[in-house]
Amino acid sequence: MRKFDVDKLVEGITQGNRALIAQSITLVESVKPAHRELAHQLLQRIQPMTGKAFRVGISGVPGAGKSTFINAMGVKLVQERNHRVAVLAVDPSSSRTGGSILGDRTRMADLAALDDVFVRPSPSAGHLGGVARATRESMLVLEAAGYDVVLVETVGVGQSEVAVSGMVDTFLMLQVARTGDQLQGIKRGILELADVIAITKADGDNEQAARVAARELAIAMKLISSDNDKRRAPVLTCSSYTGDGLDEVWEAVLKHRAELESDGDLSARRHAQQRDWLWNMVRDELSEALRTSPEVQAVAAEVEAKLDTETLSALEGAQVILGAFADAITTFPWGRRSAD
Numbered sequence: 001m002r003k004f005d006v007d008k009l010v011e012g013i014t015q016g017n018r019a020l021i022a023q024s025i026t027l028v029e030s031v032k033p034a035h036r037e038l039a040h041q042l043l044q045r046i047q048p049m050t051g052k053a054f055r056v057g058i059s060g061v062p063g064a065g066k067s068t069f070i071n072a073m074g075v076k077l078v079q080e081r082n083h084r085v086a087v088l089a090v091d092p093s094s095s096r097t098g099g100s101i102l103g104d105r106t107r108m109a110d111l112a113a114l115d116d117v118f119v120r121p122s123p124s125a126g127h128l129g130g131v132a133r134a135t136r137e138s139m140l141v142l143e144a145a146g147y148d149v150v151l152v153e154t155v156g157v158g159q160s161e162v163a164v165s166g167m168v169d170t171f172l173m174l175q176v177a178r179t180g181d182q183l184q185g186i187k188r189g190i191l192e193l194a195d196v197i198a199i200t201k202a203d204g205d206n207e208q209a210a211r212v213a214a215r216e217l218a219i220a221m222k223l224i225s226s227d228n229d230k231r232r233a234p235v236l237t238c239s240s241y242t243g244d245g246l247d248e249v250w251e252a253v254l255k256h257r258a259e260l261e262s263d264g265d266l267s268a269r270r271h272a273q274q275r276d277w278l279w280n281m282v283r284d285e286l287s288e289a290l291r292t293s294p295e296v297q298a299v300a301a302e303v304e305a306k307l308d309t310e311t312l313s314a315l316e317g318a319q320v321i322l323g324a325f326a327d328a329i330t331t332f333p334w335g336r337r338s339a340d
């Protein structure tokens with residue numbers, strides 16, 4: 001098993017050492033129990049240096065232009081606004097050898113070549129909860145390393161959007177204009193997550209269609225946000241090819257952030273996210289412990305066999321398994337810690 005030296009990693013993160021930052025991310029992505037223990041130590045150590053970045057989620061269906069947008073926007077943020085930019089992705093379907101990531105690598109080539117940029121593809125295929133956890137913890141590593149803008153790309157397939165909106169301050173949704181059916185395939189629940197919407201590829205022959213789509217979507221947003229108090233996501237157009245509209249999109253993102261800050265909503269949002277993460281972690285640890293407990297495994301086969309022969313009901317079986325788990329749980333390496 002790969003060896004990690006937490007002291008060395010923390011020092012490397014503090015110094016902005018790219019190789020050690022990358023190694024730290026590899027550590028927090030790992031699901032091996034020994035690695036998790038080290039990752040906890042690492043995250044604990046860097047905790048005071050986290051939380052300072054502007055966290056922005058970027059979603060849109062495959063082909064919407066997310067990677068191209070992040071490349072163009074990222075270069076501007078570094079060169080015109082002096083930011084240090086980190087790019088992460090949440091794509092539970094991705095695999096490290098798969099085409100989508102290679103595609104992204106080439107689309108983000110300009111950005112990835114800059115010194116003040118760190119691009120990391122999605123942790124490879126796994127359940128969404130695990131991928132989201134790894135991405136969130138990677139974000140903390142990158143914040144501690146001094147990246148002050150973190151862009152989190154996600155694929156437009158529902159649950160991963162929800163996971164990303166649970167880790168960012170501002171959620172930017174990219175849409176492509178398809179004349180006639182602008183609103184088809186856009187799920188209302190996802191639209192409701194959006195803080196800013198941009199119709200991409202507003203260039204050449206597509207420019208006019210993009211503007212029409214933006215107007216229609218703005219009207220649709222008015223209809224779905226019936227709650228007058230709730231802020232309505234602005235709908236803009238942009239092109240990652242010509243650069244048109246990119247400044248306006250970033251200004252809208254900044255405006256959303258400023259509104260969050262002035263209303264005290266930013267800390268409220270982050271606290272709510274922390275509570276969600278807390279319970280997610282508790283649930284993950286519990287189900288992992290349940291799944292791997294030898295005591296549970298020892299009775300599970302017998303319980304299932306009795307279920308098959310109808311000598312035990314599911315309810316009784318569940319009691320037996322939970323009883324075994326309750327006995328086993330005292331030996332789990334969680335340790336007892338109080339909250340003070």
Ligand SMILES: Nc1nc2c(ncn2[C@@H]2O[C@H](COP(=O)(O)OP(=O)(O)O)[C@@H](O)[C@H]2O)c(=O)[nH]1
Nearest residue numbers: 061062063064065066067068069201239240241
């Ligand atoms: N005309 C035009 N094409 C674009 C623009 N942005 C992206 N594309 C193209 O759209 C396709 C999908 O882009 P990509 O960034 O990979 O989308 P992703 O799947 O959302 O990451 C590629 O062929 C891009 O070259 C744009 O601003 N204008």
Ligand SMILES: [Mg+2]
Nearest residue numbers: 066067068104
């Ligand atoms: Mg992409």
